[in-house]
Amino acid sequence: MTRSTGGVVAIAIAVAGGLVLGLVGCASATPSTSASPSSPTAAPTSAPPTSTPDRSVEFQALEAEFGARVGVSALDTGTGARLSYRADERFGYASTIKALAAAVFLHEVRGSARDEVVTWSAEDVEAAGYSPVTSEQVETGLPLSQLAEAAVRRSDNTALNLVLARIGGPAALDAALGALGDEVTEVINAEPLLNVIEPGSTDDTTTPAAFTDDLTRLADGSYLKPADRATLLAWMSGNATGDTLIRAGAPAGWQVADKSGGAGGIRNDIAIVDRPDGAPIVLTILTNTLDPDAEYEDALVAKAASLALAAFVH
Template structure:
């Protein structure tokens, strides 16, 4: 799919399962996890996932896009994986990764200041509102963007890397020519008619998150920092984390605005390589508020297939 492809809704999609032949280093110990051939999934398993996700769509009157990559076997699961959705705040994990990639250690401690007007323009800004009088370091702003989804912090980190076009270019270097980043907060939550701006696909986000370390988007030294920020995501408890089997760890970045609710995550079963999972949802009634349960239940359908 190219950037010219528009938002659309496919009728009764089927789940696609495949085995990819590549070597992943993303979300894995330094040096990577070699991907080995996976067993072929049965038609019954595909039908179970498809039926389960269609039931979620009907139950919550939503459209769901899901993409999962098993980094241990290379198997993928995709449901509406090539369909465009607004990404909302999930994109902040890639923003933070690009900040870490290009910012030297000493520059991360530089103090950054902002104004009340910056906060008013950005909207939701719990951390930067509390620290208006004192400022934060550049690294603390990146952490606030991921952990608390602070909008003013997000915009200041965009300033640090050179704006949305630079993040868009960073994703292109990862091989993602689908995600289309055009705005900062709060505009990045808006998808215009007949526009690909501020949209992605579940397949694109899963592939990009898996590729982060392998394509040099962040160094091995920085990977634990990004993972820790995602593990502390204050807004994700009701999403993929709620749908994961007991004992599985989830590091994620949520996003939500209006009818859109999303989560992008690295899910690690005990004693097994990580799974990279993207769940994107939008209410079919654009005026209706999003529902967390549509994300958590979609995650449960897919994760229970690979448990």
């Protein structure tokens, strides 16, 4: 996860989502100005026993302040209450996909196979881009488990590519997410091409609602064994790239396990948030700037997180 020094490409993702609040039974890429924020309308809902406050006006104000589009999906895993804003609109996911790739790795690669030492070349690192861990280990290689950890904790691009290769490539990750029930996310490319979102394409995109549902399945123990779930959450809790994002917007005393993503005008963060007085909150925040020449601002994600999590303060 880093801003690439490569050429500028365009991202144009259709704006078609609505605002839904209530109980539910969850390289460089710059956006084109065609992805301008519309005013989401409230979808009719039945009267739920629990609900979240309507934050649409506040999120619209954030979009105007930062010249960006914001997608939010937050789920209270205890009550089922969900807060959504543009939750069904597509965004480039960038490096947030590394957390899901690591989860699939933990699910599918077992026992001593995780200790298999993998090697790569300096050319692999150069082609992948941002690789703070693997660039220092070209001569020795690393065990697969350490590569998965580096992909999550340090957002190492080469590490992701090597983990993807072990589980069968982007198509295998896409299929694994489909088996989890995610028919929305489109995993097509490895690093760095996954950051390049072509106008009108759904390749390497997701929606906030889809990623929140994915994270919920990872957190509830239905997909990962308890030890593997603990490992993934430990990696996400030690994420070195998320301190200025959801973690910065969380109330004092709330613990955030997250995975960030960013390239050009895309800035994202996905998280499982533990609070002292309730069940965890699963939160996805995906954003992109509207000016094709503008770069992202971490403060947008932090402010969006603050608004979203405030809805779940008891």
